[in-house]
Amino acid sequence: MNPQLLQVICFYAFGFVTVAAALSVITLKNSVHAVLALVLTFFSAACLWLLLEAEFLALALIVVYVGAVMVLFLFVVMMLDIDQEKMREGFVKFLPIGLFVAAIMLAEMLGLIGVRAMQAHVMGADPAVAAGVSNTAWLGRALYTSFLLPFEIAALILTVGIVAAVALTLRERRDARYESASQQVKADPNRRVRIVKMAAVRPDESTETQEPQP
Amino acid sequence: MLDQLIHQLVVPILYILAIVLPLVLAVAMFVYWERKVLGWMHVRMGPNKIGPFGVLQAFADVVKLLIKEVILPTKANRFLYYMAPMIALVPALAVWAVVPFSSSMVLSNANAGVLYLLAMTSMGVYGIIIAGWASNSRYALLGAMRSAAQVISYELAMGLCLVCVLVLAGSLNLTEIVNAQAGSKGILDWFWLPLLPVFVIYFISGVAETNRAPFDVAEGESEIVAGFHVEYSGSAFALFFLAEYASMILVSFLAAILFMGGWLSPFPASWGFIGQGGFPWLLLKAFLFSFMFLWFRATFPRYRYDQIMRLGWKVFIPIAIAWVFVAGLMKYYGLVSIGTGA
Numbered sequence: 221m222n223p224q225l226l227q228v229i230c231f232y233a234f235g236f237v238t239v240a241a242a243l244s245v246i247t248l249k250n251s252v253h254a255v256l257a258l259v260l261t262f263f264s265a266a267c268l269w270l271l272l273e274a275e276f277l278a279l280a281l282i283v284v285y286v287g288a289v290m291v292l293f294l295f296v297v298m299m300l301d302i303d304q305e306k307m308r309e310g311f312v313k314f315l316p317i318g319l320f321v322a323a324i325m326l327a328e329m330l331g332l333i334g335v336r337a338m339q340a341h342v343m344g345a346d347p348a349v350a351a352g353v354s355n356t357a358w359l360g361r362a363l364y365t366s367f368l369l370p371f372e373i374a375a376l377i378l379t380v381g382i383v384a385a386v387a388l389t390l391r392e393r394r395d396a397r398y399e400s401a402s403q404q405v406k407a408d409p410n411r412r413v414r415i416v417k418m419a420a421v422r423p424d425e426s427t428e429t430q431e432p433q434p
Numbered sequence: 435m436l437d438q439l440i441h442q443l444v445v446p447i448l449y450i451l452a453i454v455l456p457l458v459l460a461v462a463m464f465v466y467w468e469r470k471v472l473g474w475m476h477v478r479m480g481p482n483k484i485g486p487f488g489v490l491q492a493f494a495d496v497v498k499l500l501i502k503e504v505i506l507p508t509k510a511n512r513f514l515y516y517m518a519p520m521i522a523l524v525p526a527l528a529v530w531a532v533v534p535f536s537s538s539m540v541l542s543n544a545n546a547g548v549l550y551l552l553a554m555t556s557m558g559v560y561g562i563i564i565a566g567w568a569s570n571s572r573y574a575l576l577g578a579m580r581s582a583a584q585v586i587s588y589e590l591a592m593g594l595c596l597v598c599v600l601v602l603a604g605s606l607n608l609t610e611i612v613n614a615q616a617g618s619k620g621i622l623d624w625f626w627l628p629l630l631p632v633f634v635i636y637f638i639s640g641v642a643e644t645n646r647a648p649f650d651v652a653e654g655e656s657e658i659v660a661g662f663h664v665e666y667s668g669s670a671f672a673l674f675f676l677a678e679y680a681s682m683i684l685v686s687f688l689a690a691i692l693f694m695g696g697w698l699s700p701f702p703a704s705w706g707f708i709g710q711g712g713f714p715w716l717l718l719k720a721f722l723f724s725f726m727f728l729w730f731r732a733t734f735p736r737y738r739y740d741q742i743m744r745l746g747w748k749v750f751i752p753i754a755i756a757w758v759f760v761a762g763l764m765k766y767y768g769l770v771s772i773g774t775g776a
Contacts (some may be wrong), residue, residue, distance in 0.1 A: 276549065282553035291585075292582075
């Protein structure tokens with residue numbers, strides 16, 4: 221089979237799954253099913269990126285979003301006690317607002333695509349292939365040389381985000397009891413248990429207690 | 435056309451079968467070996483009735499599980515309940531695609547092998563969470579929650595350990611990582627020596643990732659019956675079992691490949707026959723690591739949930755982060771010699 225043709229078939233197959241899964245995220249009634257559909261969307265998007273030979277981005281998407289972020293998301297959604305019927309109650313009431321927002325978003329996206337199309341320039345060859353190294357190696361070299369400052373700033377912003385999230389949600393409870401692990405490790409068995417050594421004694425014949433007769 | 439079809443479809447499928455079938459067989463024998471070792475450590479006999487020394491016990495268990503009824507609990511989510519065991523098993527098998535068995539024996543010599551490995555192992559947790567939620571059981575949901583928190587926490591420590599290896603080897607390709615450990619000094623050239631703390635952290639994190647004792651709070655028979663798979667029976671349970679043991683064997687192989695020189699011989703090449711590398715060396719190392727899983731299980735009592743979280747976040751991750759810098763300095767000052775492979 222022609223490899224180019226196979227690639228096109230794969231592209232449409234992955235693209236179809238991506239779009240179908242993304243649609244089911246917003247149409248499925250059960251919220252856990254919706255989250256799993258979102259996972260499938262991310263996974264098929266990663267497959268599409270693999271077709272583009274952007275292997276680092278594709279695998280990073282799976283490791284970060286599928287493997288960590290969505291697991292926590294699923295976790296939270298499973299804990300929620302959602303009444304499915306109530307969720308659908310306001311559907312008609314909020315439909316006009318929803319359609320309005322959707323129309324604005326569609327117009328904005330079309331505008332963006334139009335502007336991009338006007339300024340379109342032909343993409344050069346894949347720089348990683350041109351340099352003769354793997355996609356990951358090329359990306360690493362670019363990030364840590366030409367784009368070091370933006371990269372470090374992004375890292376700093378993310379760290380600030382983590383610290384802020386922890387600071388916002390951390391509520392220290394005064395009434396909770398904790399055991400200090402380091403103190404537990406330092407526990408000395410000699411202070412807990414005393415082993416007593418004593419000579420074995422034979423019960424005295426004369427003082428032997430009488431077994432009660434049944 | 436036919437020639438191409440054979441080359442592109444039939445040959446890879448044969449290769450895949452050549453990996454998966456021995457793996458399933460290894461899981462069966464590993465289960466037998468586990469029960470035997472635990473028996474010896476408890477001064478018991480272990481299985482000894484079926485076949486010579488009881489070696490056929492595992493196969494008898496498989497047959498028993500396969501002919502049992504799969505029960506669907508009331509109000510369980512039917513689709514996800516049956517999907518969960520498959521979701522658990524597929525990543526556990528798919529990850530073997532990039533594992534090199536010797537310098538030329540590998541299904542896919544991918545450049546981003548380590549990343550693929552991380553991606554696949556991080557997806558295994560979905561099987562557990564979905565199983566816990568879909569069975570409509572409190573015990574199962576509690577087990578799934580514990581497992582998810584534990585796997586995510588230890589994945590971070592494990593990822594940082596892999597970063598140390600990558601810094602020294604300078605490659606994401608598992609074959610090149612093993613080749614980077616080659617050298618004239620044999621066992622002293624492998625990465626376990628410069629990365630000793632990280633090596634220990636990696637293996638303990640691997641034990642925690644696979645939800646094995648002493649980190650098996652996800653199952654916790656004494657508290658939550660059997661955790662996420664409490665409602666599963668028959669072949670659905672067998673798939674979870676297979677996935678768990680396949681991941682244990684995988685962690686053993688990876689510890690051997692990343693830190694203990696893979697298929698390289700521990701003796702200098704000048705020692706003739708035993709100085710040559712090859713698949714038996716990798717098998718022997720992986721066997722020793724998988725034996726340690728059983729040894730841990732027979733030796734240590736189960737960790738408490740908060741102790742697991744403390745160990746992962748407050749001990750392992752800081753040490754691993756510090757060692758990333760140490761590994762960088764070792765690489766920068768050329769303290770670790772990197773082999774190029776034969």
